[in-house]
Amino acid sequence: MKAIVSGRAGIAFLFKGEDAFYIRYPGGAAVPCHMEDFSFLFGDARDLQFLEDAAVSDAEALLRGEVAKAQALQIILILLDGTDGGYPAQVRSSAAADLEKSLTDVEVEEYLSRVLFAQPLSQDGDLDGAFAYVPLTLLRLRTLLVDLCLHQTYIASVCRAWEAIPTATFGSLRERALAKARIVLSGGFRDLARAWASGSEIDSSLPQNWPHDLSSLLGAWISALRLDLENDARWPAVLEDSEGLEAAKPRHISFVAENFGDREGPQDLDVEISKASAQLRSFLEQAGRPGMAFAISRSFQMQRTLQKRQAEIVRPQLSFDLPPGAWALLRKAKELVHG
């Protein structure tokens, strides 16, 4: 028997030949139906999963898992929604508590990170507001949000690179959309954003779950990503002076790194990081790269947020520096200048 399952619709549709029936989440009797009922049952749901040679119990198990993922995604979007001030406090607090429970399921956690890393947050996205509803005890959710927060710049870069791949590479717009859906669900966008952020060399062997039949796309994507980097890193001659580059690294950062601990309070940290951020931004603006200045300054703010969040959790494990991805930008810029 074959089965088609959608977590969004909460339906498992099973059929063999002309015989068909469906099961609606959270369980219950199998209801006989016709093949023609398919569109009525699934509506506009696009999260379809297909099973071959499936027993009813297989379809039911898949349905439970898919509903858990779909609901978790819906709930985290509710938590992050800042439209018109966002949902009421009661809803967002409830969302945070629900999500912490959902994230104990490894498959749900994996699914959320794969999907959320595939697109930068929209202007209505309210990460800072969301943190207000995530107390320290909700560690799984807090970790996911911090991770998301820190990677926004890199997610945007990876998405720009994806959009820069010519549609002809895919064949058609439809095939392009299908490829994107498959790569998102395989974690390709997330893995690339993380590699980019970590400053590690990005190569074609990177993604672990990459769909094999789409392997030729990866090279084009990485090339576009490198081009995106270069477009944002055509630096003026000031970077030919390596001492100038080194000077851009604010002394305040090492000061804080060496001295922050039990002796320094969070307020001191805030001041020092602000100084460092302003200094670097000023340098970059003088270097004629206001866009780059903004990007790195933003990364800096994200790093600062992380440090503050971590400081609330585990103070001794703090370390301070620019995000590795930001330094990768600077290094790359220097290479470009030096040819």
Add this chain to the structure above:
Amino acid sequence: MAKLADEIEASSAEDDFPELLLRCGAVPEKDQFVEVHIWGPLSVYCLESVLLLEMPPWTRTLLLAFASDLARADVKLRISS
């Protein structure tokens, strides 16, 4: 009206109408309903009230968010007792 004329009486109350408009049969062929085609956009602002005949299999958060969405659009939410 022609289809439901026999079932609407002077004593019929407003609360009886949803049941007249949609009744699920044991199999889809036995469903009874009035099919309406809407040409043009339909949004939450077109609704006056929503009646939940049974609780959907949602978490508390999803129910709260649903109620909040309706309240923002000034739509009443009723749950069948």
